[in-house]
Amino acid sequence: MPVRTIRLNGEETSAEYQSAGTGDDQASEPLLYWLRERLGQYGPRFGCGVSQCGACTVLVDGVPTRSCVTDVHTVPDGAEVRTLDGLAENGERHPLQKAFVRFQAGQCAFCVNGMVMGALGWLEGRIAAGNRAVPSADEIRDFLSGAGEDNDRNYLCRCGTHTRITAAIRSAAEEMVR
Numbered sequence: 164m165p166v167r168t169i170r171l172n173g174e175e176t177s178a179e180y181q182s183a184g185t186g187d188d189q190a191s192e193p194l195l196y197w198l199r200e201r202l203g204q205y206g207p208r209f210g211c212g213v214s215q216c217g218a219c220t221v222l223v224d225g226v227p228t229r230s231c232v233t234d235v236h237t238v239p240d241g242a243e244v245r246t247l248d249g250l251a252e253n254g255e256r257h258p259l260q261k262a263f264v265r266f267q268a269g270q271c272a273f274c275v276n277g278m279v280m281g282a283l284g285w286l287e288g289r290i291a292a293g294n295r296a297v298p299s300a301d302e303i304r305d306f307l308s309g310a311g312e313d314n315d316r317n318y319l320c321r322c323g324t325h326t327r328i329t330a331a332i333r334s335a336a337e338e339m340v341r
């Protein structure tokens with residue numbers, strides 16, 4: 164089987180992946196399965212499997228990516244892949260993780276991986292572009308619905324906790340832009 168090497172949460176990591184065909188006809192196992200089953204990353208979840216909910220989101224070179232519909236072979240060797248599993252640093256939770264706990268932003272919590280990783284990519288992208296304004300509730304709602312100017316992917320919470328999720332993202336953003 165072919166092997167892919169990435170930087171997973173800052174650590175060089177290699178694993179085999181299933182693949183068939185070559186060139187444009189190549190197909191390989193989804194990044195989601197590869198991360199969960201071969202690399203022990205249990206943050207990303209299988210929700211819909213068809214790029215509709217965001218539960219499987221990871222960051223690939225900083226870009227929120229739906230790992231359920233991303234073949235491993237399309238992820239470049241050496242890509243920086245970040246997962247929820249690696250978000251805490253030195254035992255300290257990321258501001259987004261702390262805010263989701265503080266606001267109890269979830270019922271079943273199945274969507275939370277996507278909410279946190281999607282918001283992380285979105286907020287870090289804004290900050291990298293020089294926008295250090297705390298997003299308004301409307302901007303966060305546009306982010307969640309995929310209607311924002313800088314985001315075309317929606318993030319679905321089947322339990323309907325979007326109000327708390329919006330408050331948690333706004334609170335975390337206040338800390339992230341400081």
Ligand code: FES
Nearest residue numbers: 210211212217231
């Ligand atoms: S599981 Fe990937 S978008 Fe729903």
Ligand code: FES
Nearest residue numbers: 270272320321322
């Ligand atoms: S808290 Fe259940 S899907 Fe969001």
